[in-house]
Amino acid sequence: MATPSDRERAAITRLENLFLGLQASRYVGLDRRVQRPVFLKPQGHARGVFTIRPDLPAELRVGVFALEESSAWVRFSSDTSPQIPDAANATLGLAIKLLDVPGPKLLGGEEQALTHDFVLQNHDVFFVDDAETFADFTEVSLASAEAFEAFLASHPDTARILQEMAKEEDSALLARYSSTVPYAFGDRFVKYALRPRADSCDPPPVPKEKRGPNHLRRDLRRRLLERGARFDFFLQFQKDPESMPLEKATVRWSEELSPLIQVATLELPAGQDIDTPGQPEAIDNLSYSPWHALPEHAPVGSINRARRAVYKASADYRRRRNHVPIGEPSEAV
Template sequence: MNVPVADESSITADDDGPFDPKTGDEIAELFARVMRSRPPPVKRAVFLKPHACATAKFDISADLPERLKVGLFATPGTHDAWVRISSDTSPATPDKANSTVGFSLKVLGVPGTKILAGEEDAQTHDFLTQNHDVFFVDTAQDFLEFTRAIFDRTLDQYLAAHPTFDQILKDMEKPVENALATRYWSTQPYRFGDKDYVKYAVRPCSAWPPEPPAEDEPSYIRARVERDLAASDACFDLQVQLRGDDANAFPLDKATVRWDESVSAPQTVARITIAKQDVAANEAACENMSFTAWHALPEHRPVGSINKARGIAYKKLADERRTKNNVPIREPQP
C-alpha cells in the first residue's frame, strides 16, 4: 500500500483556514434556542435519539508503524471506554426516517493535558463519527447559513442555491439495518502529531447476518442493538486515514470532499470491544456525558472551521444543559 508522505512544514498555526469565533457563538445560540424550547430536563441539541450506551474496552495496537505511534496511540495498552450510538433526530421520530446515525467513543484513563478549555485535566479522549463519510456543508460559515435558513423557514431556497449540499443530505438519508454492522466516519480532519493530518473511521469487525430494516417498528435500531448485545460481544476497529499529498483532493476545510481511500487507505490503530451487556441499563450514564472532539490531546487537535465551531458550540451547549439539569461537569473515570 502506498502511504502518502507528509511534508514536515505542512502543519502551521493557520492550518484551519479563516475562522471567526462569532460563527461558533451564533451556532451555539441557535441550537440553545431549540434546547430551551423543549420541556425539562434539558436534552442534547443534536443526536437526541439514543440507541445504545455501552461500556467497552479500547485496545491500542502494539504493532503500529512508527508513523502512527502518535499521542494516544504512542503506547499500546487497554483502556476502559464508553460508546454512545444515536440518531440525529428527536426520540419520537421513527427510524424509517433514515436520520444520520452517530457513533461516539469516550476513551478513559488517558493521561496528559487536554485542549478543551476548562477541562484540561480530564482523563478522557473522545472520537465522534457518523454513518456517512462526508459532511453536507463545507465550512462553519456554510453551516451557520444552513441553520439560519431552517429558523427563517427558507431552507428550500437555500438548498436550491446549493445543490451539492442538497444532494449530500439526500445521500445521508439511508437505512441502517444494524448499528453494530455499520461503518462510521469522522467527516472532519484532525492533526496527527507534528507531521500529519488524518480522518478517523470506525469499521465493524463482528459478523452480523443481513436483516432488512423493520419499518413497522419505530425504534428497531435500538431494539436490535439491545437484542444483539444481550446475546454476544461486538467489536469495531478504529482507523486513521492519512491525508494524501494533493491538498485539493484532501482539503482541510471543505468537508463535502471525500478523501479517496484508494489513494490513502484507512489503517487500524485500535480495537473497540463491547462485551455482552444490558445497554438499556446504562442510558442515564450517557445522558449526562458530553462528547466533543475537543476532549483530546494536543497531538490530535481538531482541524477545520466546522471542528472549531463545534468546539465552541458543543462546550456552551453542554455547559448549559448540565447547569440547568443540576449535573456537575465531571468526566467519567476508569
C-alpha cells in the same frame, strides 16, 4: 493551528446562539430534562475496550495510539427526536470516550481530564464546508420551509449530501462510521473511520416488515446481550492538500489515494444490557466533544474550530439545567 477569522468568529457566535436556542426549546416528556440540541435520540450506551494494535509501527505510535488499551464508553444516537421512528433514516452518531488517557487535553477548563473522545457519524463527509455556511444553513432551516428550499437550490452539494446521509441502516452495530472532518496526527493530518469486523455481524438483521419505530435500540440491545460487537478503527492520512483539503468538509478523501490503515479495535463485550435502570441518564449526562483531545490529535478545519465553543456551551447548559455535575468522569461511571 489556524485561528478563526473575524467572519468565522461571528459565525461561531451565531451557531452557539442557534444551538442553545434549539436546545432550550426541546424538553422531552414530562420529566423536563434538557436534551442535546442534535443527536438527541439515544439508541444506547455501551462499555467497551479500545485496543491499539500491538504490532503498530513506531511512526504511528502517536498520542492515544502510543497506549496499549483504554476502557471506553460509547454513545449510539440518531440525529432526531426520540419520538421519530428509525425508518426516517436520521444520521447515526457514534461517540467514543476513552476513559484513562494521561496528559493535558485541549478543551479550556477540562485540561486535566483523563478522557479523549472520538465523535463519528455514519457518513464520510459533512454537508457544508465551513462554520459560516453551517450558520446560514441552521438559520434557514429554523426560519421557513421556503427559505430552506431556496438554500438547498443554491447549495446543490449540500442537497445531494443530505440525501446520501438519509440512508437506511439495519443496525447501529453494522454501520460504517467516519469523523468526516480532519484531525492532527502529530505533524500530519488524518480522518478517522470505524467499521464493523466481519466476524461480528451475526445474527442477521430483523426483516424490514417486522421492525418497530425503535428497531435500532432493540437490535442494539439484542446484539449486545447475546454477542457483543467488534469494530476496527482506522486512520486515513492526508496525502494531497489539493484533493484532500482541511477546510472544505464536503470533500471526500479518496480511499484509493489514501487507503485506510487499521490501528485499533473497539470491542463491546457481550452480556451488557442497555436497558439497565439508571444507565441512560448517567451516560446521557456526559459530554462528547472533539476537543476532549490530546494536542497531538487537535481537531482541524473551520467546522471543528466552531465545535470547540458550541459543544461546551451546549453540554454545560444541558447539565446546569438538569442539575447534574459538569465535567469529565475521571473513571468509568
